[in-house]
Amino acid sequence: MAITQTAGRLSGIDxxxxxxxxGMMSTHVFPLYVDGTAEASWIGSVFSGRSSALFALVAGIGLALLSGGARMHDTAGLSRDRRGIAARAVVIAMVGLMLGGLETNIAVILFHYGILFLMALPFLGMPVRRLAWWAAGWTLLSPVAAFLLRPWLESAVSPADLGGNPALEHFAQPLTLLTDILVTGYYPALQxxxxxxxxxxxxxxxxRSTAVQAGVLLAGVGxxxxxxxxxxxxxxxxxGLAVLLGTEQGRRYDLEAMLQVSLTGIDQTGTWWWLAVSAPHSGTPPDLVHTAGTAAAVVGLCLLVGSRLPWLLLPxxxxxxxxxxxxxxxxxxxSVVDQQAVPPEPAPVYWAQAVVFVAVALLLRKLHAxxxxxxxxxxxxxVARAEGSVRKG
Structure with missing residues (x-):
């Protein structure tokens, strides 16, 4: 998930x-709704959907940097880059499968990450202008494709989703696994x-350009x-909302509250108005554009601060x-916390992890590890990057 550490590493991206x-950790630990109400908590309002989108957008930036950044590598270099990224993707996916075997309520993203890395490989060599068209078109049209595919897949594949995290045993259900990863799961790779x-x-x-950093920030906010x-x-x-409230899902759930936090578990079929919502994890055009925008804004701000006051961002x-x-x-x-008979208070669970993680990371940074x-x-x-060179030699 993190690119290889080099002397020229951008602290703002890190x-x-x-x-x-x-942010993702906070959504795993703290409640997304105010206890006893349907009102979104501030954690749910701020971080739900946006943190994972930031994770994914920065992963894309990492792939670009691995393949030369603004000075994209030549054909031979891109071939090596693709082999290296594919090997990295396999490692990440395998870690995700191992974590998928744990007893946890968290939707683990790593296996999906590995698949997304592989799906992104054909786009690494595209000129910027063509890539921009692909990115815009995919963002706006992939939700439409998912909306059309989902009912057909749910009738053709049984079951149509895994009902949990991908794990090794799910390879015995290849169609269900593929359907879940691409369309019906928590992180549908199609969108x-x-x-x-x-x-x-x-x-x-x-x-590294101040103008570009500010432009990314402003474009994201816009x-x-x-x-x-x-x-x-x-x-x-x-x-549109009145139509959605009149659907079976709208009558069954407090849809207006869920629109602020997450539409996970909601069957978004039956009316095209579902594509108008901007709720986290709805996978619609407004959701993708909004969360990609907030992610870009965070990236731009971090780059601006990191290029001037990198020590401020060290934690x-x-x-x-x-x-x-x-x-x-x-x-x-x-997974250990979730198994406790008496759930501990979320604040100590979160802050203990955060403090230890920062301390360990600072120590490893000091050791250049x-x-x-x-x-x-x-x-x-x-190894994968070198393998091709050895064979050519």
Whole structure:
């Protein structure tokens, strides 16, 4: 999940990844609704959907940086890059499968990450202008494709989703696994590839330029605000919300409350108005544009601060450089916490992890070392990159 550490590493990108890590952790630990009400908690309002989108967008930036950044590598270099990224993707996916076997209520993203890395490989060599068109088109049209495919898949594949995290035993149900990963699961790769494509596009820019950093920030704020405005107009004055409230799902659930936090578990079929919502984890065009916009804004802000005051971001950039290890450790810790007969208070659980993670990351940074899983991923990548050169020789 973190790119290979180099002397020219952008602390702002690591800091953005750190924000994504701690934001996702907060949604795993703290309640997303105010206890006893249908009102969204501030954690649910701020971090739900946005943190994981930031994780994915920064992953796309990482892929661009691995393949040359603004100065994209030549054909031979891109071939090596693709082999290295594919090996890295396999390691990440395998870690995700191992974590998927744990007893936890958390939707683990790592297996999906590995699949998304592989799906993004054909786009690494695209010129920026063509990539921009692909990214825009995928962001706007992939939700439509998912909306059309979902009812057909649910009738053709039984079961149509895993009902939990992907694990090794699910390879015995290949159609269900594929359907869940691409369309029906918690992180549908069909729509989530949008974040990686947008991230690759951002990563092809000169991220050390102040003008580019400010532009990414302003473009992100503008896209996020526009998406919410369009969604509100479609659902309000044009009557979309009234239609949704009249559906079976709208009568069964407190849909207005869920629109603020997450539409996970809601069957978004039967009316095209579902594509107008901007709720977290709805996978609609307004959701993808809004969350990609907030992610870009965070990236732009972190780059601006990191290029001037990198020490200020150290509590975020240090853990952001080893998120594969820290995220995996967090999932394991929460699997233990979830099994307690008396659930502990969320604040100590969260802050204990956050403080330890920052301390460990700062120590490893001081020692010029990576996290253990980062070593494995980077080692696999280096072997795969070298393999092709050896065969050619």
């Amino acid at each position: 800091a953005a990844r750190g924000i994504a890590l701690f 989530w590839l949008s974040y990686l494509l947008l991230g690759i596009l951002v990563g092809r820019l000169n991220l 896209a996020a605000g526009l998406a919410k405005f369009v969604s509100a107009f479609l659902l309000g004055p044009l009557g 975020l950039s240090a853990p952001g450089a080893m998120t594969l290890t820290l995220y995996s450790l967090h999932i394991w810790i929460m 990576r996290g253990p899983l980062e070593y494995v991923a980077a080692g696999a990548s280096d």
